[in-house]
Structures are given as structure tokens and as C-alpha cells.
Amino acid sequence: MLNISGVNKVFNAGTVNEKIALNNVRLQVKSGEFITVIGSNGAGKSTLMNIISGGMLPDSGTVTIDGKNVTRLGEHQRANLIGRVFQDPMAGTAPNMTIEENLAIALARGKKRTLGFGVNNQKRELFREQLKLLDQGLENRLKTKVGFLSGGQRQALSLLMATFTEPKILLLDEHTAALDPKRAQLIVDLTEKIVERHKLTTIMVTHNMDQALNMGNRLLMLHDGGIILDIPDEKKRTMKAQDLLKAFEAARGGEAFSEDRFLLT
Amino acid sequence: MNLALMGAIEQGLLFGILALGVYLTFRILNVPDLTVDGSFALGGAMAAKMIIDGYNPFVATAAAFVVGCLAGAFTGVLHTKGKVNALLAGILTMIALYSINLRIMGKANLPLLREDTLFTYTKDLGIPNLVVGGITWLTGAAMVFIVGILILKLIIDWFLHTDLGLDLRATGDNPKMIRSFGVNTDSTTIIGLALSNGLVAVSGAWLAQYQGFADVGMGIGMIVIGLASVIVGEVLFGSSSIFRVTLAVIGGSIVYRLVIALALQAGLNPSDLKLITALIVIVALTVPTIAKGIFKKQAVRTVKGGSDRA
Numbered sequence: 206m207l208n209i210s211g212v213n214k215v216f217n218a219g220t221v222n223e224k225i226a227l228n229n230v231r232l233q234v235k236s237g238e239f240i241t242v243i244g245s246n247g248a249g250k251s252t253l254m255n256i257i258s259g260g261m262l263p264d265s266g267t268v269t270i271d272g273k274n275v276t277r278l279g280e281h282q283r284a285n286l287i288g289r290v291f292q293d294p295m296a297g298t299a300p301n302m303t304i305e306e307n308l309a310i311a312l313a314r315g316k317k318r319t320l321g322f323g324v325n326n327q328k329r330e331l332f333r334e335q336l337k338l339l340d341q342g343l344e345n346r347l348k349t350k351v352g353f354l355s356g357g358q359r360q361a362l363s364l365l366m367a368t369f370t371e372p373k374i375l376l377l378d379e380h381t382a383a384l385d386p387k388r389a390q391l392i393v394d395l396t397e398k399i400v401e402r403h404k405l406t407t408i409m410v411t412h413n414m415d416q417a418l419n420m421g422n423r424l425l426m427l428h429d430g431g432i433i434l435d436i437p438d439e440k441k442r443t444m445k446a447q448d449l450l451k452a453f454e455a456a457r458g459g460e461a462f463s464e465d466r467f468l469l470t
Numbered sequence: 471m472n473l474a475l476m477g478a479i480e481q482g483l484l485f486g487i488l489a490l491g492v493y494l495t496f497r498i499l500n501v502p503d504l505t506v507d508g509s510f511a512l513g514g515a516m517a518a519k520m521i522i523d524g525y526n527p528f529v530a531t532a533a534a535f536v537v538g539c540l541a542g543a544f545t546g547v548l549h550t551k552g553k554v555n556a557l558l559a560g561i562l563t564m565i566a567l568y569s570i571n572l573r574i575m576g577k578a579n580l581p582l583l584r585e586d587t588l589f590t591y592t593k594d595l596g597i598p599n600l601v602v603g604g605i606t607w608l609t610g611a612a613m614v615f616i617v618g619i620l621i622l623k624l625i626i627d628w629f630l631h632t633d634l635g636l637d638l639r640a641t642g643d644n645p646k647m648i649r650s651f652g653v654n655t656d657s658t659t660i661i662g663l664a665l666s667n668g669l670v671a672v673s674g675a676w677l678a679q680y681q682g683f684a685d686v687g688m689g690i691g692m693i694v695i696g697l698a699s700v701i702v703g704e705v706l707f708g709s710s711s712i713f714r715v716t717l718a719v720i721g722g723s724i725v726y727r728l729v730i731a732l733a734l735q736a737g738l739n740p741s742d743l744k745l746i747t748a749l750i751v752i753v754a755l756t757v758p759t760i761a762k763g764i765f766k767k768q769a770v771r772t773v774k775g776g777s778d779r780a
């Protein structure tokens with residue numbers, strides 16, 4: 206489904222601020238896989254997501270999605286293949302537009318834009334049906350501006366918008382990190398429900414080790430721009446957060462894992 | 471109402487098209503576009519020249535729309551593809567248009583004295599003034615203008631609710647999000663700037679026909695007048711929906727003209743008008759921000775939005 210080979214990305218090359226964000230990354234993702242990704246701050250997780258989505262282009266290497274080489278395609282040229290939810294709940298929706306208008310934009314993903322009405326009764330019916338799945342009562346607030354919703358509601362809506370057109374790949378970049386624990390759990394549950402429902406191929410970055418272990422069926426750990434651990438489903442099921450830390454230390458040749466941003470509970 | 475105030479309403483209506491154009495860039499795209507001063511005069515020049523050359527005034531006005539769109543698209547390409555700062559891109563087009571407008575007209579001022587124009591057509595309709603209780607409220611011409619601009623407003627309302635229109639609005643509201651849904655924001659920005667300046671040029675074309683001449687300097691200060699109309703309109707008449715705000719913007723244009731007319735009647739020097747206009751915009755821009763600051767301090771909870779629109 207997704208094939209990344211030999212991808213390099215360097216920021217500020219040739220200056221004192223040079224930073225190798227991705228170093229010869231290789232990754233093959235099969236259809237239907239749900240990969241969780243962990244790694245310390247600055248490991249290159251977001252950069253990897255941006256390379257897949259086209260928000261950034263790699264310095265070298267190739268990216269293939271569903272057999273199509275998309276390496277040099279801009280974000281908007283491959284958006285028909287990819288659904289995305291960002292960390293910032295404000296980032297995935299247009300605040301001054303209504304819920305139904307936001308959904309209409311999502312529904313038109315990758316299609317040729319016309320001068321037909323963006324929202325009509327037929328689409329409204331579909332939107333109501335989809336919004337009901339979120340359990341937030343949003344199906345009765347189609348004409349509310351999204352800016353009036355809470356962060357959790359906006360993130361739930363973003364998740365719906367990214368997924369209900371069934372993209373080839375769903376990218377989630379710490380999409381629960383900005384929410385309080387209760388709302389974060391709600392989004393986690395929704396994520397599992399939606400991914401399961403559409404059998405979406407998913408890559409989810411998280412800073413929460415338990416989330417990384419409990420969700421999905423494959424786990425990657427990134428460090429210094431490289432994938433240092435790739436744990437398959439069977440092994441992942443048996444692991445605890447402590448085992449992950451040990452595995453990290455082993456992979457790094459004894460270097461202790463120092464990252465207080467990781468949650469161990 | 472006296473003659474000056476009735477004239478102010480007529481002018482408010484035809485400058486309302488300018489205001490709708492400025493609304494498209496300033497509010498919908500969230501881009502300050504200074505092309506306006508050039509494209510307004512471009513519309514006037516184009517229409518006047520074509521009418522003098524014997525073209526039907528409807529055709530001449532449509533041509534003004536087309537060249538206005540081209541001017542806006544040029545600014546858009548400069549800004550998106552050439553990565554020129556939006557303000558500078560607009561200024562560059564505006565300056566270039568000054569020479570182009572002179573070329574089109576052949577001289578600095580083109581009178582339309584004995585020509586058929588949209589305005590002479592309007593008067594030929596012979597629609598009587600609206601008189602209620604012995605007071606003339608609206609001229610016949612103003613009533614035709616109202617119908618014209620309301621039709622235009624409804625077309626804009628419709629456009630902003632189409633798929634393409636939603637993309638345009640989202641481009642101004644959250645460009646990162648709309649790109650993730652497959653929209654090329656360069657294209658939507660160029661389309662928005664084109665339509666905006668097309669409308670502005672129509673306003674210029676209409677003004678040239680109304681006042682009976684086109685002048686190379688007729689666009690000076692139009693961007694500020696457009697902004698004043700948008701901001702005053704929003705403050706006075708609200709901006710809760712597209713339908714409402716497009717109406718508010720036209721209302722703002724009329725109010726602006728009435729205020730100017732009253733100020734002149736009160737003995738204000740016409741050469742001070744631009745200063746007054748700038749002051750109106752400054753007050754309208756800063757007062758809501760200041761008021762909001764005070765309100766925020768009092769309020770315990772505030773609604774969070776993305777880009778903030780005062």
C-alpha cells in the first residue's frame with residue numbers, strides 16, 4: 206500500500222543549523238495495517254508524516270502509494286489518497302465555516318470542483334448519518350460554525366472529515382496530544398472505531414506508550430531520523446511499556462531512554 | 471431628502487460593487503489587495519473608450535469586468551507563483567495599470583457627453599422617484615441600481631456556496647486544512663483576486679457612465695473607500711452569514727456616502743475627504759479590537775476560533 210525507500214531529509218543543509226531529520230528511511234506498509242509510531246521529540250516523526258502527505262518533499266528516495274510514485278507530487282496532488290489529522294484541533298477545520306460546509310469540503314476531496322451547490326439535502330443526509338457516529342450531537346448542529354465547537358469536538362470532526370471518504374492512508378500526528386485525558390480517550394475510541402469500520406491503512410504518531418502498545422497491529426520507534434524498532438503484532442501484544450524502554454536501550458547499545466514527555470501510566 | 475443625499479444613495483449603490491469586490495479579497499481570502507485603485511480606473515477607462523468607439527454599454531461594462539479579472543489574476547500570479555508579498559504585488563499591478571489606463575484612454579480624461587450609457591438607459595426607463603409623505607426617498611435611477619446590485623449580490627452569495635466557493639472561503643480561513651483536502655490554494659487565491667478586481671472594474675465602469683467621464687485618477691483611494699464600506703457595513707449590519715454580510719457591505723457603502731455628503735453639507739472642505747475616510751477606517755478597525763480586549767478581560771470563557779476576524 207505504502208512504500209518508502211531510501212528517504213533522506215535534511216533541514217538547513219550546509220549551515221551551522223544543519224539537521225538530519227530523516228536518514229535513509231525504509232518502510233513498507235501493507236494494506237489494512239494500523240501502525241503506531243513513537244519516538245522522542247525531534248526524532249523525525251512529523252517529518253516522516255509530512256513526506257508521506259506531500260507537505261514536504263524528500264531530498265532523495267521515493268514514496269509510492271498504492272503502486273503510484275508520488276515522490277514529487279505536491280500535497281494537493283495526492284490528497285485524494287491521504288486523510289490527515291493534525292495535533293492542533295484548530296488545524297483540521299475551517300473555523301468560520303459551518304459544520305456542513307467543512308464536511309462538504311472533505312467530501313469533495315480529490316474531486317474536480319464544480320459550480321454546483323457545496324451542500325445540498327442529499328449531502329446533508331449523509332453528513333447527519335456520519336456525524337451520529339461521533340456521538341457528540343453534532344448531527345443537529347449542521348449550520349453551527351466550527352469555531353464554536355470545543356477542541357475535542359473539533360478533533361472528532363477532523364477525524365471524521367479525514368476518514369469518511371475512505372482514503373488509502375490515514376495519517377494521525379499526535380492527534381490526541383492537545384486534549385485533556387477524558388477527551389483524548391474519546392478520540393482514541395473513535396479512532397479505533399473508524400479505522401475498524403473502514404479497514405483503513407493507518408499510521409498514528411503518539412507520545413503515549415500505552416496508546417502505542419494497545420492500539421494498532423504494528424509498532425515503530427523512530428530515533429535520530431531512523432526507524433530503530435519495528436515490532437510486529439504478535440510481539441507487541443505481549444509487551445509492556447517497560448519492555449519497550451528495554452528494547453530501546455538494546456537497540457541503542459545501552460543508551461538510556463530519557464524522555465519525560467512519555468507517559469508510562 | 472435633498473438632492474445631495476439622494477445622489478449619495480445612488481453613489482453608495484454603485485460603489486457597493488467596489489465594496490463587494492474588496493470584501494472578496496479582504497474578508498474571504500484574507501489578503502489585502504491594493505490592485506483595486508488601478509483596476510477601478512481600468513474599468514472606467516475600458517468602458518469609456520469602448521462606448522466612445524461605438525460599442526453597446528452593456529458590452530463595454532462586461533469588457534471592463536474581463537480586464538479587471540485579468541488585472542487581479544496578474545496580482546494573484548505575482549503573489550502565489552512569484553512569491554511576492556501580497557501588498558507589494560498589488561502595488562506593482564496598480565502602478566503598472568496607471569500607464570496602461572493612459573494607453574487605453576489616449577489622454578487623461580475621456581468625456582462621455584453625448585454617448586448612450588447604462589446611466590442614460592436607466593434614465594430613459596422613466597421610473598418615477600419614490601415619494602412618501604411628500605419626501606423624495608429614492609430616485610428612479612437609485613431603484614434601478616438597487617435591483618442591479620441585489621442581483622449581483624445574490625450571484626456572489628450563490629458562488630460562495632458552490633464547491634469552488636467553499637474552497638475559496640477555506641483558503642482564507644485555513645489554507646493548511648484546505649490543501650490537505652486536495653485544493654491548490656494558489657489557484658483559489660488567483661481566482662478570488664480575479665473575481666474581486668473584475669467587480670471593482672465594473673464599479674469603475676459604472677461610475678464613469680454615471681458621472682459622464684473616465685479619468686486616469688478616478689481610482690485613487692478606492693481601496694480605502696472599499697475597506698471603509700466593508701468594515702462600517704459589518705459593524706452596523708452584522709456579519710453572521712454570507713447572505714447577511716454581502717448585504718451589510720452594500721449598506722456600509724451607502725452609509726459611507728451619506729456620511730460624506732452630510733459632512734460636506736456641514737461645511738467640510740472637500741479636500742479633507744480622504745483624511746476623513748482614513749479616520750473612519752482607523753476607528754472602525756481599532757474600536758472593535760479595543761472593545762474586545764475589554765470584553766475579554768471581563769469574560770471568563772471565550773469562544774476559540776482559528777483566524778480571528780474583528
Ligand SMILES: Nc1ncnc2c1ncn2[C@@H]1O[C@H](COP(=O)(O)OP(=O)(O)O)[C@@H](O)[C@H]1O
Pocket residue numbers: 216217224225226244245246247248249250251252253
Ligand atoms: N521546517 C523545519 N525547518 C528546520 N528544522 C526542522 C523543520 N521541521 C523539523 N525540523 C527539525 O527536524 C527534526 C525532526 O523534527 P520532527 O519531525 O518535527 O520531530 P518529531 O519526531 O518531534 O515530530 C527536529 O530536530 C526539528 O527541529
Ligand SMILES: [Mg+2]
Pocket residue numbers: 250251252
Ligand atoms: Mg511531531
